[in-house]
Amino acid sequence: MNAKYMEFALEQAKKAALMGEVPIGAVVVLNGKIIASAHNLCESLKDPTAHAEILAMKKAAEVVGDFRLTGAELYVTLEPCAMCSGAAINARVKEIIFGAADPVKGALGSVTNLYSFNFPNKPTVYGGIKEKEAVQILQDFFKAKR
Amino acid sequence: MNAKYMEFALEQAKKAALMGEVPIGAVVVLNGKIIASAHNLCESLKDPTAHAEILAMKKAAEVVGDFRLTGAELYVTLEPCAMCSGAAINARVKEIIFGAADPVKGALGSVTNLYSFNFPNKPTVYGGIKEKEAVQILQDFFKAKR
Numbered sequence: 001m002n003a004k005y006m007e008f009a010l011e012q013a014k015k016a017a018l019m020g021e022v023p024i025g026a027v028v029v030l031n032g033k034i035i036a037s038a039h040n041l042c043e044s045l046k047d048p049t050a051h052a053e054i055l056a057m058k059k060a061a062e063v064v065g066d067f068r069l070t071g072a073e074l075y076v077t078l079e080p081c082a083m084c085s086g087a088a089i090n091a092r093v094k095e096i097i098f099g100a101a102d103p104v105k106g107a108l109g110s111v112t113n114l115y116s117f118n119f120p121n122k123p124t125v126y127g128g129i130k131e132k133e134a135v136q137i138l139q140d141f142f143k144a145k146r
Numbered sequence: 147m148n149a150k151y152m153e154f155a156l157e158q159a160k161k162a163a164l165m166g167e168v169p170i171g172a173v174v175v176l177n178g179k180i181i182a183s184a185h186n187l188c189e190s191l192k193d194p195t196a197h198a199e200i201l202a203m204k205k206a207a208e209v210v211g212d213f214r215l216t217g218a219e220l221y222v223t224l225e226p227c228a229m230c231s232g233a234a235i236n237a238r239v240k241e242i243i244f245g246a247a248d249p250v251k252g253a254l255g256s257v258t259n260l261y262s263f264n265f266p267n268k269p270t271v272y273g274g275i276k277e278k279e280a281v282q283i284l285q286d287f288f289k290a291k292r
């Protein structure tokens with residue numbers, strides 16, 4: 001875990017906002033290098049699975065050439081939902097580092113903590129990293145929408 | 147819920163086995179019609195998210211032209227994992243009908259019941275539908291692998 005990588009996830013979130021997508025960004029880091037980055041694209045792609053984390057993990061798997069991202073760190077600006085937390089298990093992600101908590105859909109401590117159950121290959125989780133910046137981007141987006 | 151649609155999910159599972167993929171199949175039904183079907187493709191696509199349910203929901207969203215599959219029923223031969231159970235929430239699926247339970251990764255009653263928590267838009271779940279057939283396909287696959 002190195003908080004500096006969250007800056008790149010925040011940049012991705014800002015790109016999403018410019019497209020009218022809910023501003024959430026993610027990057028995957030392996031061996032100290034960013035190997036994939038993405039932002040939320042549900043509306044543009046009309047795809048319920050097109051969260052930043054899913055898109056970033058899919059790209060990372062392409063780069064690695066394996067669906068197993070063993071040793072990878074996933075940085076994301078918002079607490080992952082159940083889908084994304086589950087995908088990180090399937091992808092063998094080592095660490096998840098998130099910014100703001102999500103009281104509505106957050107599955108790593110807010111609505112439930114998915115990793116408190118007996119699933120295999122659970123990542124270690126660090127929450128609240130550059131939280132203020134992540135919250136600000138989301139607040140600005142929803143204020144402008146109203 | 148109509149158990150007859152599980153037959154088509156089982157057919158998909160058999161197709162996966164022929165490719166050497168873990169044999170899990172899924173179909174999405176909307177207004178009494180199958181609008182999407184898929185099977186597990188994690189190994190072939192080298193994609194940690196390429197579970198039968200995710201691929202079927204993505205195809206269904208393409209057909210509907212919206213990431214919201216409101217009113218849709220998802221039939222799947224094995225109890226969904228956390229990723230897939232979470233994706234069904236995001237996709238606004240109305241009902242999930244599954245065959246066999248999955249003691250290792252099942253998130254709708256086995257390892258945990260994700261829908262017992264306060265998430266929005268939770269589908270109604272029916273488990274154990276054509277369970278014997280689903281188990282048989284999985285057992286035959288893993289027996290042949292050994």
